Amino acid sequence: xxxxxxxxxxxxxxxxxxxxxxxxxxxxxxxxxxxxxxxxxxxxxxxxxxxxxxxxxxxxxxxxxxxxxxxxxxxxxxxxxxxxxxxxxxxxxxxxxxxxxxxxxxxxxxxxxxxxxxxxxxxxxxxxxxxxxxxxxxxxxxxxxxxxxxxxxxxxxxxxxxxxxxxxxxxxxxxxxxxxxxxxxxxxxxxxxxxxxxxxxxxxxxxxxxx
Numbered sequence: 165x166x167x168x169x170x171x172x173x174x175x176x177x178x179x180x181x182x183x184x185x186x187x188x189x190x191x192x193x194x195x196x197x198x199x200x201x202x203x204x205x206x207x208x209x210x211x212x213x214x215x216x217x218x219x220x221x222x223x224x225x226x227x228x229x230x231x232x233x234x235x236x237x238x239x240x241x242x243x244x245x246x247x248x249x250x251x252x253x254x255x256x257x258x259x260x261x262x263x264x265x266x267x268x269x270x271x272x273x274x275x276x277x278x279x280x281x282x283x284x285x286x287x288x289x290x291x292x293x294x295x296x297x298x299x300x301x302x303x304x305x306x307x308x309x310x311x312x313x314x315x316x317x318x319x320x321x322x323x324x325x326x327x328x329x330x331x332x333x334x335x336x337x338x339x340x341x342x343x344x345x346x347x348x349x350x351x352x353x354x355x356x357x358x359x360x361x362x363x364x365x366x367x368x369x370x371x372x373x374x375x
Contacts, residue, residue: 170200171199171200171201171202172200172201172202172370172373172374173203173374174202174203174271174303174373174374175200175302175374176203176301176302177266177269177270177271177300177301177302177303178271178275178302178304178305178373179262179263179266179271179272179274179291179295179303179304179305180197180204180271180272180273180305180306180373181273181274181278181287181304181305181306181307181353182206182274182275182276182307182309183274183276183277183278183279183282183306183307183308183309183350184277184309184310184330185277185280185310185316185340185345186277186281186316186320186328186331186350187311187316187319187320187323187328188307188309188311188316189311189358189360190275190309190362191275192206192360193307193309193312193358193360193364194273194275194307195247195371196364196366197273197274197307197369197370197373200331200366200370201271201370201373203269203270204270204271204273205265205270205271205273206271206272206273206275207258207262207265207272207273207274207275208275209254209255209258209276209329210275210276212257212258212273213241213246213250213251214238214263215252216238216249216253216257216375217239217245217246217249217250218233218237218238218239219236219237219239219242219245219342220235221235221236221237222234222235224272230286235312235318240330240361241330241331250262250301255276255281255286258274258351259274259290259291259294262274263294263295263298266300266302267298267300267357271373273307275373279347281345282347282349282350283347283349287353289305289306290319290355292304293330296306298326299353303354304356305331305352305353305355305372306350306354306356306368306374307355307356307358307373308350308355308356308357308358308359309358309360310345310357310358310360311345311359311360311361312345312358312361313340314343315361316340317340319338320332320336321336331368334338356368356369356373
């Protein structure tokens, strides 16, 4: 039976914060939700980051060649440009796209790590007030994707992605030492933890989103 045959319709527009650390399996998990939930749409922070960290060398709006990425500079994630012009803006961009999709009756998934954000009160300070301002009955839920630290380290080393090194550096022990596998703040919100080192119970996950 294909997932298309049992797609679930959520009772109201739902904003889903899709969280998890590096190599947790976020993209695979959220792609699975999109396959199984009618009108679910995944918004990837990494895609927005990659677009915003590009700076054109010749910012001429009248020259089509100025829009070619290879003619500009792509700033790394540890540079002042990224911290000043991309890091926080990409969260805001992702949220605004999500709010726009909610207006259309969709169920946006905001895919990012959010670890530092949730600990600093990002959802209470930014996301939930934005939902209230929308003036509609909108659900907010967290799907947190996790795996044991040793599994995450093994996955990171195996895929050897520049993206991972930019975030975690070369000392994975130090990186995960200050990052709990599941931050305790997650429990303050309606949430579901997906452990990707074992088979995903898709029926239970979709049921959580639909209730």
